[in-house]
Amino acid sequence: MIVSTYAALLAFYYIYLSFNVIKVRRSEQVSLGDNGNPKLQRAVRAHANFMEYAPFAIILLFLAEYQGLASHYCNILGGALLIGRVFHNLGIVENNLKYRQIGTIATFLVMVISAFLLLVTRNS
Secondary structure, three states, X not given: OHHHXXXXXXXXXXXXXXXXXXXXXXXXXXXXXXXXXXXXXXXXXXXXXXXXXXXXXXXHHHHHHHOOOOHHHXXXXXXXHHHHHHHXXXXXXXXXXXXXXXXXXXXXXXXXXXXXXXXXXXXX
């Protein structure tokens, strides 16, 4: 299963985001909440946004693969999701709107394409 590889890579990226929040909390000496700290707010939002979108996107992609989506399409969509999530994180942490837009578009495209494929191939 190809999508399982992307799920694993995204899991490692999620762990990276988690450790980034811990690192920022330690450096900014904020144990709970964000204390109004912009750097911590960005790290927390990058972590939370990943958790809000990546699991649903990977589930849609997995179901599309399960329904018979060709491996090269699974790789394209999985790669786009992974790259999109990295760009989105960079956009939040570095306060770069262009990177964030790239990440958002890539994530939404993967979700829309996967959902569409699930609907049109459900009876095939």
